[in-house]
Amino acid sequence: MQDELKLLGGAMVTLALATSALVVVPHMQLKDGEPPPGLKPYSSAELRGRQVYIANGCIYCHSQQPRDPIQAPDDKRGWGRASVAADYFHDKPHLLGTMRTGPDLFNIGARQPSVDWHLGHMYQPRAYVAGSIMPAYPYLFEVKDKADQGDRVVTLPRGYTPAGKVVVARQEALDLVAYLISLDRTYPAVETLGTQRERK
Amino acid sequence: MNTMTILLSSFILSVTGLAIFIWSLRNRLFEASPAAARTIFSHGEIGRSDDPAATPGQAAAQVARDAAPPLSADEARQLNEELQARVEADRSSALVTFLFLSCAVVWLLVATAAGLLSSIKLHEPDLLVNQAWLTFGRMRTIHLNAVAYGWAPMAALGLAMWLLPRLLKTPLVGARYAIAGAMVWNAGLIAGLGCIAVGISDGMEWLEIPWQVDILFVLGGALVGLPLVYTLQARKVHHLYVSVWYMGAALFWFPTLFLVGNLPAMHFGVQQAAMNWWFGHNVLGLFYTPMALACVYYFLPKIIGRPIQSYNLSLVGFWSLAFFYGQVGGHHLIGGPVPGWLITLSIVQSVMMIVPVLAFSINQHLTMKGHFDRLWHSPTLRFIVLGGMMYTLSSIQGSIEALRSVNTIAHFTHFTVAHAHLGLYGFFTLVMFGAVYFVMPRVMDWEWPYPNLISLHFWLVVVGFGIYFVGLSIGGWLQGLAMLDAARPFMDSVNVTIPWLKSRSVGGGIMALGHLVFAIHFVLMATRRGVAREGAALLNEPVDKFVNSAATPTAA
Numbered sequence: 001m002q003d004e005l006k007l008l009g010g011a012m013v014t015l016a017l018a019t020s021a022l023v024v025v026p027h028m029q030l031k032d033g034e035p036p037p038g039l040k041p042y043s044s045a046e047l048r049g050r051q052v053y054i055a056n057g058c059i060y061c062h063s064q065q066p067r068d069p070i071q072a073p074d075d076k077r078g079w080g081r082a083s084v085a086a087d088y089f090h091d092k093p094h095l096l097g098t099m100r101t102g103p104d105l106f107n108i109g110a111r112q113p114s115v116d117w118h119l120g121h122m123y124q125p126r127a128y129v130a131g132s133i134m135p136a137y138p139y140l141f142e143v144k145d146k147a148d149q150g151d152r153v154v155t156l157p158r159g160y161t162p163a164g165k166v167v168v169a170r171q172e173a174l175d176l177v178a179y180l181i182s183l184d185r186t187y188p189a190v191e192t193l194g195t196q197r198e199r200k
Numbered sequence: 201m202n203t204m205t206i207l208l209s210s211f212i213l214s215v216t217g218l219a220i221f222i223w224s225l226r227n228r229l230f231e232a233s234p235a236a237a238r239t240i241f242s243h244g245e246i247g248r249s250d251d252p253a254a255t256p257g258q259a260a261a262q263v264a265r266d267a268a269p270p271l272s273a274d275e276a277r278q279l280n281e282e283l284q285a286r287v288e289a290d291r292s293s294a295l296v297t298f299l300f301l302s303c304a305v306v307w308l309l310v311a312t313a314a315g316l317l318s319s320i321k322l323h324e325p326d327l328l329v330n331q332a333w334l335t336f337g338r339m340r341t342i343h344l345n346a347v348a349y350g351w352a353p354m355a356a357l358g359l360a361m362w363l364l365p366r367l368l369k370t371p372l373v374g375a376r377y378a379i380a381g382a383m384v385w386n387a388g389l390i391a392g393l394g395c396i397a398v399g400i401s402d403g404m405e406w407l408e409i410p411w412q413v414d415i416l417f418v419l420g421g422a423l424v425g426l427p428l429v430y431t432l433q434a435r436k437v438h439h440l441y442v443s444v445w446y447m448g449a450a451l452f453w454f455p456t457l458f459l460v461g462n463l464p465a466m467h468f469g470v471q472q473a474a475m476n477w478w479f480g481h482n483v484l485g486l487f488y489t490p491m492a493l494a495c496v497y498y499f500l501p502k503i504i505g506r507p508i509q510s511y512n513l514s515l516v517g518f519w520s521l522a523f524f525y526g527q528v529g530g531h532h533l534i535g536g537p538v539p540g541w542l543i544t545l546s547i548v549q550s551v552m553m554i555v556p557v558l559a560f561s562i563n564q565h566l567t568m569k570g571h572f573d574r575l576w577h578s579p580t581l582r583f584i585v586l587g588g589m590m591y592t593l594s595s596i597q598g599s600i601e602a603l604r605s606v607n608t609i610a611h612f613t614h615f616t617v618a619h620a621h622l623g624l625y626g627f628f629t630l631v632m633f634g635a636v637y638f639v640m641p642r643v644m645d646w647e648w649p650y651p652n653l654i655s656l657h658f659w660l661v662v663v664g665f666g667i668y669f670v671g672l673s674i675g676g677w678l679q680g681l682a683m684l685d686a687a688r689p690f691m692d693s694v695n696v697t698i699p700w701l702k703s704r705s706v707g708g709g710i711m712a713l714g715h716l717v718f719a720i721h722f723v724l725m726a727t728r729r730g731v732a733r734e735g736a737a738l739l740n741e742p743v744d745k746f747v748n749s750a751a752t753p754t755a756a
Contacts, residue, residue: 004432004440004448011449011522015456018526021545022478026471029539055399057337063612067535071608073686083537088469093403096473098532100612100683103690131691133325139332
């Protein structure tokens with residue numbers, strides 16, 4: 001080939017095809033979706049918690065997309081029904097994830113609604129799940145001699161609280177837990193017209 | 201998609217394919233066209249090996265394998281003239297290439313440290329947990345971004361700066377723009393990694409760096425692109441060698457991907473996820489892969505002194521890569537909440553990737569045939585050829601992994617992480633190492649001071665990566681199987697991986713040692729330490745050694 005314009009022209013056409021297939025058509029197909037009636041928008045605390053989730057890279061170990069029973073027994077693990085496009089209506093950015101070093105969290109709020117459990121688990125995961133390889137997040141907490149007014153004291157399993165001290169949750173930890181507990185998509189699935197048409 | 205549409209589109213596709221096939225036959229595209237493949241050689245150069253990183257002993261062993269007859273005095277004069285032009289091309293790019301490759305080495309070390317720490321954290325979860333910036337989720341992300349926007353593009357762009365003037369037989373035009381661009385780019389990267397460390401992130405894999413910081417990459421990238429475009433316009437060759445195709449296309453593909461991927465307030469929900477994998481996969485396939493292939497297509501023939509076997513096969517590889525790779529990203533969302541047709545399309549295209557891969561691997565094998573023993577004598581060839589083989593392996597593995605049955609097990613596990621490293625490390629990074637070893641003696645006009653360190657580097661990274669890849673693949677597969685068995689508790693899928701995660705850290709540690717050796721050697725060379733054995737790199741001056749001593753008695 002002697003002509004760089006033809007080369008680059010061809011190269012850009014192939015990329016345009018790929019972009020249409022994976023970006024533009026999904027955009028057109030999904031853009032008119034509506035939120036399912038059971039899906040609430042996030043509160044401001046939940047949105048802040050979502051930022052904490054992003055900042056600490058929770059997405060790299062936890063997916064948020066239970067698979068279809070045909071593909072994997074995600075429902076049998078209590079992770080919920082297969083998710084559909086409309087479930088992510090309020091999610092900016094998407095946090096679907098590609099890894100399950102830890103369990104899927106799409107419905108963690110439904111199966112573990114206890115704020116205390118989440119706070120303690122975040123402070124020291126191995127206090128709750130033996131063999132867990134989740135990092136501890138001590139920097140989301142404060143260890144004090146005694147709690148001040150308005151402090152959220154974390155109740156930990158015996159032996160995990162530093163002697164003579166109290167563990168107090170910082171605002172970030174409270175926000176993050178609020179977000180995790182908001183993850184509850186146990187309402188019936190509503191598919192967008194587009195996905196209904198395309199799913200077999 | 202209903203059956204009728206599938207049948208109809210496959211019919212149209214087949215007829216189009218047939219038409220293209222007949223057209224290519226009529227245009228004699230499948231005949232061997234050695235002329236085009238020879239454009240990277242000067243007159244009288246074919247049959248002579250060229251490895252600037254070789255020791256005199258290794259070089260002598262190579263020359264003994266060479267088949268070219270000695271040159272007459274006339275031919276030597278002509279070769280000398282052509283080489284002089286090449287030396288000028290090399291000089292024009294020396295500073296800018298050195299700058300890019302130095303940055304690449306620094307980012308390689310940063311990425312290695314972050315990667316190794318992340319790996320250890322996966323089996324020592326209470327290690328260094330008190331600082332937020334050291335937490336796994338941030339370290340892992342710093343690792344990925346330092347590779348994706350530091351080591352990989354800096355190495356690839358530095359080599360492109362060096363290769364294009366040679367391939368176009370003209371000095372590099374406007375290198376100062378690239379130098380400015382590199383600075384802006386690095387500023388962006390430092391800002392971006394800093395943002396990730398303090399927890400500011402756009403929240404998508406491969407696209408974590410905040411879009412405000414991305415503007416620096418866009419500016420820097422545009423500045424880096426200018427000299428490449430100017431040089432292309434100033435070319436003195438009629439034919440564009442296949443490496444120019446790969447690099448030229450990649451340099452236009454990447455900015456498009458980057459811009460579309462980072463447009464703020466454009467993407468939403470599941471569509472954003474589809475875009476995310478369109479971007480994540482295409483960065484690998486349409487930027488790093490073609491850049492590394494461009495290097496293989498130049499350096500491999502150069503080192504063994506023989507044009508590639510089938511030039512047209514390399515072009516088949518180019519166009520099929522361009523066509524198929526762009527659409528494979530959706531296989532990351534198999535079983536996910538995205539339209540079924542998108543998944544199916546991506547699986548089909550993933551399998552079709554066998555076409556460009558076979559085109560490349562057959563070509564590499566046939567070119568190397570009869571020359572494999574040169575691997576013993578050429579330090580650069582080892583990296584390049586092994587890297588090329590890893591391209592074949594990783595791509596075929598990728599095609600198989602995209603099949604639903606395999607994906608069900610491999611998806612969401614460390615198996616995918618191992619696969620990603622086979623591509624970006626086994627293939628891309630090894631090729632870059634080989635190319636850097638070839639290029640630097642010309643850039644510095646100085647030889648690698650301790651050739652044994654090149655061997656040490658090679659064996660460290662190969663053994664380390666072997667342990668890394670095999671261990672993590674097994675661990676990931678067991679993890680996937682454990683997760684698919686609903687009767688086993690989830691923690692089973694964690695526990696089975698622990699020994700393998702530890703083996704990954706061991707392998708990663710050995711790789712890190714290799715990188716240290718590489719970096720130290722690089723610094724020693726840049727500071728001109730060590731014993732000067734031959735002065736300037738081999739082919740830069742002494743054409744005389746090829747000349748029949750009977751014809752030119754004065755030759756030393």
